Structure formats: C-alpha cells, structure tokens
Amino acid sequence: MTKVVKLALISNVTDKDGNKVEYNELNRCLWDLQKETRDLKNAVVRECWEWYGFTNDYYKLNEEYPNERDYLKKAKSDGTIKDYALDGFIYAKYSKKYNLHSGNYSQTLRDACGSFKNNLKEILRGDKSILSYRADQPLDIKKTCIGLEYDKDTNTYYVTLVLLNKNGVKHYNISDFRFKITVKDNSTRTILERCFDGVYGISASKLIWNRKKSQWFLNLCYSFDKVEVKELDKKKILGVNLGVYYPLYASISGEKDRLAISGDEIIEFRKRIEARRTALKKQAAVCGDGRIGHGYKTRMKPLQNVSDKIANFRDTFNHKASKKLIDFAIKNDCGIIQLENLKGVTKNSEGFLKNWSFYDLQSKIENKAKERGIKVVYIEPAYTSLRCSKCGCIHKDNHPTREQFICQECGYRVLHDYNASQNIAVKDIDKIIKAELEKTEPEKKTEEEKPEK
Numbered sequence: 001m002t003k004v005v006k007l008a009l010i011s012n013v014t015d016k017d018g019n020k021v022e023y024n025e026l027n028r029c030l031w032d033l034q035k036e037t038r039d040l041k042n043a044v045v046r047e048c049w050e051w052y053g054f055t056n057d058y059y060k061l062n063e064e065y066p067n068e069r070d071y072l073k074k075a076k077s078d079g080t081i082k083d084y085a086l087d088g089f090i091y092a093k094y095s096k097k098y099n100l101h102s103g104n105y106s107q108t109l110r111d112a113c114g115s116f117k118n119n120l121k122e123i124l125r126g127d128k129s130i131l132s133y134r135a136d137q138p139l140d141i142k143k144t145c146i147g148l149e150y151d152k153d154t155n156t157y158y159v160t161l162v163l164l165n166k167n168g169v170k171h172y173n174i175s176d177f178r179f180k181i182t183v184k185d186n187s188t189r190t191i192l193e194r195c196f197d198g199v200y201g202i203s204a205s206k207l208i209w210n211r212k213k214s215q216w217f218l219n220l221c222y223s224f225d226k227v228e229v230k231e232l233d234k235k236k237i238l239g240v241n242l243g244v245y246y247p248l249y250a251s252i253s254g255e256k257d258r259l260a261i262s263g264d265e266i267i268e269f270r271k272r273i274e275a276r277r278t279a280l281k282k283q284a285a286v287c288g289d290g291r292i293g294h295g296y297k298t299r300m301k302p303l304q305n306v307s308d309k310i311a312n313f314r315d316t317f318n319h320k321a322s323k324k325l326i327d328f329a330i331k332n333d334c335g336i337i338q339l340e341n342l343k344g345v346t347k348n349s350e351g352f353l354k355n356w357s358f359y360d361l362q363s364k365i366e367n368k369a370k371e372r373g374i375k376v377v378y379i380e381p382a383y384t385s386l387r388c389s390k391c392g393c394i395h396k397d398n399h400p401t402r403e404q405f406i407c408q409e410c411g412y413r414v415l416h417d418y419n420a421s422q423n424i425a426v427k428d429i430d431k432i433i434k435a436e437l438e439k440t441e442p443e444k445k446t447e448e449e450k451p452e453k
C-alpha cells in the first residue's frame, strides 16, 4: 500500500564549495529542471504518437503489427547500431540533452509513456485531446535519490534530493539539494519517524512548486509492505523480560529460540558519560574556562549537553531494540507480545541503569507492534523471576545470583532472564501465579519480590 504525505520544504542547499545557495538561484535551477521535465514529456508524446502512426500504417499493409526492435535503431557513440524498445529508444535519443539525473529522467519517461498508452483509446475516440504538458511540471524523484536525515539535537528532519546528472552538477555547481522539512502535526512526524526507521519504505516521489505560497513541496510517497503485515497467530505469545543484565530478553513458552539484547553497549556508554560528567562538574565548579560570572545556567550548559546525549543514546538504543523484538515476533508468528506492568516496580537498584527508561522502551514496542497488528498485553510481573517455568515451583531461593536460575524443586538450571521470559510468555501468568501461591504452605511462600530481579 502506497500513500503520500505533502511536506513543505525550507532550503538548506549549499553549492559544491559549501556556500549557501541563494533562494533565487535555487529556484532558477529547479524551474529549469521543471522545463526540462515538460520538454521530455512532450517529446515522449511526440515519439509515441509517431510510433503509433507508423504501426497503424504498417498494420494496414501487412495485417500485423511491427516489432519495435526491428525499426527503432540508433547508432551508439562507438558507431555500432543498437536496437531498442520504444522507451529505451526515447531514452537514448534525448538523454544527452538534459541536466536531469538519469534515474529521475527515466522515471519521468516511463510515466509519460504510461499515460500516453492509458489515454490512447480516449484520444482516438475523440474524448480527450493529445496530451500537452505545461511548464510547471513536478520533478520526478526516484527512491534512491531521496535521503532522509534526522537531527536529534534540534528534533528536525532533513531531506536530501539528488536531482542533477554530471553535466547538471557542473553547470549549477550543486550536487545535493538539502531541505529542512517543516513538520506541522504529529501524524506527519510519525510518518517521517517510520520512514526514517525503515518501518515504511520510501518510493518514487515528486518535488512540486507551489506558486501561491512561493515554496517547494515534496510529495513523499511511502509504502508499507503488505506481505510483511501478514496475519500472525493470535494465540502465540512472545514473553519479554526487561532486566538489568539484559535490557530485553524474549522467548516463546516452551521454545528454545530466544532474543537477547545485551546491555554491554549501555554500560560502556554509561561509563564514558559518567567520566565526562565528573570532569565537567569539576570544571563548572572551578569555572576556569571563561564561564565565570555567567550564571548557573551557562555554567551548567555542558552538563545539559551531556543529558541530551544520554537521551539521544537511549532513544536510538530503544528504537533498535524494539525493532529487533518486533522482527523476532513476526519471524516466529507471534500475534501477542506480553510485557511486564512496571507500575510500582523499581527495576534497577543497581544505579547504572537508574535513569534508563523502560517505559520509553515499552512505548516504542507498543507503537511498532500496533503497526504490525501485534497485540500488547501487560501482566503483573510479581514472582515471574522466582517461578520455575518448567514445574511452576515458586521459591525465593530459585534465583540465587543475578544470572542464574536454579529450581529448588526439579533442579531446572537456566539463565535467569530466559526463565523469566518463559514465565511472562504464558497466558494469564499473573493469575496462575496467584493461584499457585494460594496452594503452597505459608513457610514456602516468599516475601514480596525484591526490587532487583
């Protein structure tokens, strides 16, 4: 399924020497390309019309239609003669004439050939006149000529378009057309976010000049893969344990296959940041760097930058982790993801993950799951790390170390995170645990689960 979002662009174009391209200069270049596009489309109509006339005459004489390749021949630069299908013939005939990027050029050409063919019947019936294109043509842009960027620091999206071929780059001294995207509402932001994350695929789009607003707009086409949004098993549950050792650990009840996302990257990052923070704090206290007398805010600015870095890191990490989880769920045909309801649970007494937001991770999982038609169910996590996923025994000694799980009843020995995720993957596990606890004798009952799992 393909959809279009209209994006207002603000020029951020620099020439090949890095100088800002003035708005007038940019417009002149893009208007030139619009004229080239108009020219090309009209040439396509002429060539198609001519070929159509020829085939008709040919048919009258021979009672069959001619083969394009027998008649559409052109000499190449090395003198050899090459035969073409109609669109290839037009491509070769006009390609030297324009500054349009070859990919966009062939996109325009194909589209124009297509609309000629689509309209031919109506034209012949006299219901439509022969197509003639006006000067303000939208510029076709192939998907590989569109690059989306996101700047976290300013929360801004940029798009870079490749519009010129080699000659064009030389002529205008511009290689990439970079624009800042004006984002007016949340739904546009969500679309951009998904395009950027690769949840949506960008496809061939159009650059359009709006004369009234005197501004360029990008009609960005994006598509979601219907094949990927396949119907998943509505009863198959993927259990997700969020923890300190592994921020995310997921498995399906009774299955060995698992997804483990390691926290090493976070620990490394944290160490670097803590060191930097300590250094900056000292610096801010001493004020030896010229920030003296500029008030608390100015002195703390470098520290603020550090917090932004942390937020950015967390955002990127959670995006990646949630995407991996959704991919894993789809691969395993899971229509349900079960997460822990974190309300009232302090997951990390450890410190290094103190500011880590599992809520952020969960909301990213929820958003991406919704996109793929996966249901997210929250369960009460109490005792999920102390219960043996094999025999159901709940015992406070089942989880002797941070990594280990050893069942006191049946001796099942496994990585703690895996065992917890196995429990979380069971339907109504919180109700089952409640019932199991009511059955066991008082002395076997464990205390309320400790904060650190």
Ligand SMILES: [Zn+2]
Pocket (backbone or CB within 6 Å): 388, 389, 390, 391, 392, 393, 407, 408, 409, 410, 411, 412
């Ligand atoms: Zn057991």
